[in-house]
Amino acid sequence: MAGVARGGKAAPRITGKGKAIVMPGAGPGGKAALLLAGRGRIIVVAGVGPGGRAVAPLAGRGKTIVTPGVGPGGRDGLRMTGRGRIIVVAGAAAGGRAVAPLAGRGRIIVMPGVVRGGRAVRPLTAKGKIIVVPGVTPGAAPGSVTGEKGMKIGFIGTGNMGNPMAANLIRAGHQLTVHDLRREAATNLLEMGAGWADSPREAVPGNEAVLTSLPVPRDVEAVILGEGGILEGAGSGSVIIDLSTNSPTVVRRLHEICAGRGVALLDSPVSGGVYGAAAGTLAVMVGGDKATFERFELTLGAIGSHVVYCGDIGAGSVCKICNNLMSMGIGVLLSEALTLGVKAGVDLATLADVIAHSSGSSRRLTEKFSRFLFQGNFEPGFATALAAKDVRLATDLGREYGVPMDLSNLVDQRHVEAMFRGFGGEDSDAVARIQEEKAGVQLRLDGLGG
Numbered sequence: 001m002a003g004v005a006r007g008g009k010a011a012p013r014i015t016g017k018g019k020a021i022v023m024p025g026a027g028p029g030g031k032a033a034l035l036l037a038g039r040g041r042i043i044v045v046a047g048v049g050p051g052g053r054a055v056a057p058l059a060g061r062g063k064t065i066v067t068p069g070v071g072p073g074g075r076d077g078l079r080m081t082g083r084g085r086i087i088v089v090a091g092a093a094a095g096g097r098a099v100a101p102l103a104g105r106g107r108i109i110v111m112p113g114v115v116r117g118g119r120a121v122r123p124l125t126a127k128g129k130i131i132v133v134p135g136v137t138p139g140a141a142p143g144s145v146t147g148e149k150g151m152k153i154g155f156i157g158t159g160n161m162g163n164p165m166a167a168n169l170i171r172a173g174h175q176l177t178v179h180d181l182r183r184e185a186a187t188n189l190l191e192m193g194a195g196w197a198d199s200p201r202e203a204v205p206g207n208e209a210v211l212t213s214l215p216v217p218r219d220v221e222a223v224i225l226g227e228g229g230i231l232e233g234a235g236s237g238s239v240i241i242d243l244s245t246n247s248p249t250v251v252r253r254l255h256e257i258c259a260g261r262g263v264a265l266l267d268s269p270v271s272g273g274v275y276g277a278a279a280g281t282l283a284v285m286v287g288g289d290k291a292t293f294e295r296f297e298l299t300l301g302a303i304g305s306h307v308v309y310c311g312d313i314g315a316g317s318v319c320k321i322c323n324n325l326m327s328m329g330i331g332v333l334l335s336e337a338l339t340l341g342v343k344a345g346v347d348l349a350t351l352a353d354v355i356a357h358s359s360g361s362s363r364r365l366t367e368k369f370s371r372f373l374f375q376g377n378f379e380p381g382f383a384t385a386l387a388a389k390d391v392r393l394a395t396d397l398g399r400e401y402g403v404p405m406d407l408s409n410l411v412d413q414r415h416v417e418a419m420f421r422g423f424g425g426e427d428s429d430a431v432a433r434i435q436e437e438k439a440g441v442q443l444r445l446d447g448l449g450g
Ligand code: NAD
Pocket: 156, 157, 158, 159, 160, 161, 162, 179, 180, 181, 182, 185, 213, 214, 215, 216, 219, 222, 223, 243, 244, 245, 246, 270, 271, 272, 273, 274, 381, 382, 383, 386
């Protein structure tokens, strides 16, 4: 570690069989957090300027990460998993932000010239070799730099999540045909050039894949199997990619029925909320035939920055349900901790700030509560009815597989109570109102402190 200047903070951590970390020139206020797990060899972060922040976790068998020239205020998030070799992010200028997750067998990512305010989101998964993203211009949308261009895609369910995901696919150069029960949910997409289909069936012909983003498993079943459904318009070689949070068991049954007609189905739920959907930075977790996944991997890169192949059909849904169980469980526990702390005499701003910077931190606090509960904003977002569905999917899966889930069932009951109270259509942070009421404390705050 050479030249970590006054005020600079460098937190190198090296685990496994790593060999060396070199961090020259982390300037005043700069923060470099390097995490090297597994068999990585060398990380070099050079020239992190004042206020700059470089985060470079390297998991798996990566070899080298070099991040030169991240300018003042710049933020640079590199993530390399699997068998990646080298990531080089050069010249991310002031305010620029580069996010380059590399999963699978990628070799090299080079992102020169990310200019002020510009943003590049470049996921590289599977067998990618080299990606060069030069000259990303200020304000460029992530979709404009990711994904294979020019696919014809049907998209069904343009609600809170589906709408921004479809918009990013259009920005990435794909030609969309959209359908929703509510045509008005697609107005902006039609203005962006999407075609309209009067039914799921009509969203199929001529398209390389049909994507669905629907509320609950029975909606997905209806849209695929029902009258006027996708299977009526599908033929051998058609591909369905379900982005909904669905039951693995339902997904596996649908997969079997589809396979009987020569239709491929991938389960591909997403995480990151409406903000992540708008930014194109979702986590996308995919189950199903691997070759089909690889065909659409870069396309999915237009909606997410972390596209992961999880395994056979249903594996994506299993990952998503486990993740959401955590998020909802943390939400309940967090509301207890915060009402406790406030009632015991600490103001919420201080308490939330301390937890956000300590071992109890979570995205539920820093990204969710801070945008919804703390603001008294219960416009969904992510509706309580969908959150309750996800927790129930988890506890049902526990029963199906004989896994004891004591705490999860308490979390489930809290969501049942929220539904009973009529919070179903409000954002899932409304569940915390039950704890607020029981404790006699309201958790409202303008924003998390620094
Ligand atoms: P939403 O209710 O806002 O959108 C669903 C859309 O599907 C609606 O526009 C609805 O009109 C349409 N729809 C319902 N049934 C239909 C049918 N039979 N035919 C055509 N259209 C139909 O829900 P959302 O928040 O966008 O969530 C969609 C899926 O994504 C859910 O499975 C949810 O659990 C999951 N998810 C949501 C979030 C989030 O933050 N909102 C995050 C990750 C995953």
